[in-house]
Structures are given as C-alpha cells and as structure tokens.
Amino acid sequence: AQSVTQLDSQVPVFEEAPVELRCNYSSSVSVYLFWYVQYPNQGLQLLLKYLSGSTLVESINGFEAEFNKSQTSFHLRKPSVHISDTAEYFCAVRSPRQGAQKLVFGQGTRLTINP
Amino acid sequence: DVKVTQSSRYLVKRTGEKVFLECVQDMDHENMFWYRQDPGLGLRLIYFSYDVKMKEKGDIPEGYSVSREKKERFSLILESASTNQTSMYLCASSFGQGAREQYFGPGTRLTVT
Numbered sequence: 386a387q388s389v390t391q392l393d394s395q396v397p398v399f400e401e402a403p404v405e406l407r408c409n410y411s412s413s414v415s416v417y418l419f420w421y422v423q424y425p426n427q428g429l430q431l432l433l434k435y436l437s438g439s440t441l442v443e444s445i446n447g448f449e450a451e452f453n454k455s456q457t458s459f460h461l462r463k464p465s466v467h468i469s470d471t472a473e474y475f476c477a478v479r480s481p482r483q484g485a486q487k488l489v490f491g492q493g494t495r496l497t498i499n500p
Numbered sequence: 501d502v503k504v505t506q507s508s509r510y511l512v513k514r515t516g517e518k519v520f521l522e523c524v525q526d527m528d529h530e531n532m533f534w535y536r537q538d539p540g541l542g543l544r545l546i547y548f549s550y551d552v553k554m555k556e557k558g559d560i561p562e563g564y565s566v567s568r569e570k571k572e573r574f575s576l577i578l579e580s581a582s583t584n585q586t587s588m589y590l591c592a593s594s595f596g597q598g599a600r601e602q603y604f605g606p607g608t609r610l611t612v613t
Contacts (some may be wrong), residue, residue, distance in 0.1 A: 391551040394540065419601070421553060428504070428590060428604030429543075486531050486594060487558070488549065488602060 387412045389480050391491035399499050400468055406461040406494045408450075418459040419477040419488065420450055428463030429475065437457065444472075471498045503527070504605035506591055512611045519578040521608050523591030530596050531601075532574035534558075534566060535609070537588040562570055581612045 392407040398405040410416060417436050421429040433444040450461045459476060476491040507522035531550050535543040535558075545558030547566040555566050563585060567575045574593075578585055578600065588609050592602040 389542075397600075422605075426606070428606045429592075429602075430604070431601040434601065486533075486548065486597075487545060488543075490535075492540055492542040 387416065387480065387489045389476050389478050389489055389491035391474075391476055391494050393494050394492065395495045395497065397497045397499060398466055401465050403464050404462065404466050406434075406474050406496065407436065408459045408461065408491060410457050410459065410476070410478045412457075412478060414480060417479045418442075418450075418452060420448070420461050420481070421458070421475045421477060421490075423466075423473045423475065423493075425472070429488075432461075448450075448457070466498050468498050468500065470496060472496060503528065504591055504603050506589075506605040506608050508608050509606065510609050510611075513578075513581050514611065514613055515582060517612050518579050519551075519610065519612075521576040521578075521589055521591075521610070523574045523593075523605055525570055525574075525593040525603070526572065527595070527603070528571065529593035530571075531594045531600075531602075533592040533594075533602065534564075534567065534574065534576045535590045536560070537590055543590065546576065558579055560602070565582070581610075581613050586610060586612045
C-alpha cells in the first residue's frame with residue numbers, strides 16, 4: 386500500500402524568504418507524484434506533478450519540486466515567497482497502473498507568510 | 501474551465517438525520533470522488549465512481565453510501581448522521597485514464613449536532 390508523509394504540519398516564513406515543504410512517500414512500485422494547493426475557503430488545485438522524465442518539475446507561480454527516487458521524496462520549494470502563497474499544501478501519490486485512479490494524500494502543510 | 505460544484509458550502513444536521521451531499525461536474529468526466537478532510541489527517545477517500553452506476557469503496561466507506569445515476573452527478577449519503585461525521589467534504593472529478601489531475605469542488609462543511 387502507498388502512503389505519504391508530510392513532515393511539517395505548519396511552516397511559518399517571512400515574505401521573500403525561501404521555503405521548503407517536505408514530502409516522503411512509501412511504495413513498492415513506481416508512482417506518480419502531485420502537489421495540490423488549497424487557498425483559504427477554496428477547494429484543492431493542482432500545483433505541479435511528476436510523471437516521468439526530468440526529476441525537477443515547475444509550476445507557473447515559481448514553485449518547483451524534485452523527485453528523488455533513492456530518498457523517496459518529492460519536496461516542494463520556492464526561492465522567494467509572497468503573501469499570496471499563504472495556503473495549505475498537500476502532497477499526493479498515485480500508482481501508474483492502468484485503471485488506478487486513486488490518489489493517496491499526505492496530512493497537509495499549512496504555509497503562513499508573515500510580512 | 502472545469503467546474504465542480506457542491507450543493508452547499510455549510511450544512512448543519514442533527515444526529516440520526518439522513519444527509520445528502522450533491523456534486524455536479526460540467527466537463528463530462530468519467531471519474532468522480534468523495535473525500536473528507538480533517539485537520540492533521542489530510543484528505544481521505546470515502547468512495548469513488550468511474551462510470552454511471554459504478555462505485556468503489558475508498559479507505560473510509562463506513563457510514564456512507566453513494567449514488568451515480570447520471571454521469572455529471574455524484575451524491576454522498578449519510579444514512580444516519582453521527583457527530584464523528586462532522587467534517588469538510590470535498591468532491592472531485594477527473595477524465596478517463598492516465599495521470600489526469602483531479603478537479604475539486606469548494607467543499608461542504610458539515611456539522612452534526
């Protein structure tokens with residue numbers, strides 16, 4: 386069975402500081418990896434995903450995540466955060482097996498940006 | 501734009517009531533999902549459906565049932581609501597096979613008193 390662990394439940398940072406949100410997964414097979422973001426009072430939106438190929442994936446708003454197979458990690462980073470990045474971030478994993486549509490989510494990390 | 505709508509943003513029900521949560525998507529997606537979201541636990545899958553009238557149990561189906569009579573609509577039913585079902589309920593949909601992203605509705609915050 387697959388599982389996802391987000392190591393920090395809350396991460397407070399100052400505006401324009403760098404941030405890293407950590408995600409580790411466990412799976413005996415290859416996986417697809419996702420980061421979703423939930424802004425206050427909204428549903429989840431896909432931020433970025435890793436399917437195959439380059440291990441570094443980027444989002445349109447400056448976030449990036451690196452797939453590390455040996456460490457079974459998919460940490461999310463941003464070099465300089467903005468107040469508007471305040472949200473809860475969820476890491477998720479899915480099997481690439483045909484027909485498997487289930488996502489397994491981590492516990493979430495609440496990112497708070499202080500001015 | 502894909503739109504997933506949920507019938508209520510906030511709902512308050514009494515213990516023992518039958519509760520219906522409705523979800524509608526407008527993009528002809530085959531797959532639909534119901535999750536509950538609780539602090540510190542992330543999202544947990546209750547039920548999902550990959551076609552009309554088809555359903556599969558997720559990780560926490562106890563106390564819930566679902567109905568999918570039309571492709572665009574997926575209903576979550578709490579047969580007899582209990583206080584431990586107080587939670588945020590999120591509906592999602594996705595298209596077909598492959599690594600398709602799931603599109604989420606805004607959520608229904610259900611309080612059972």
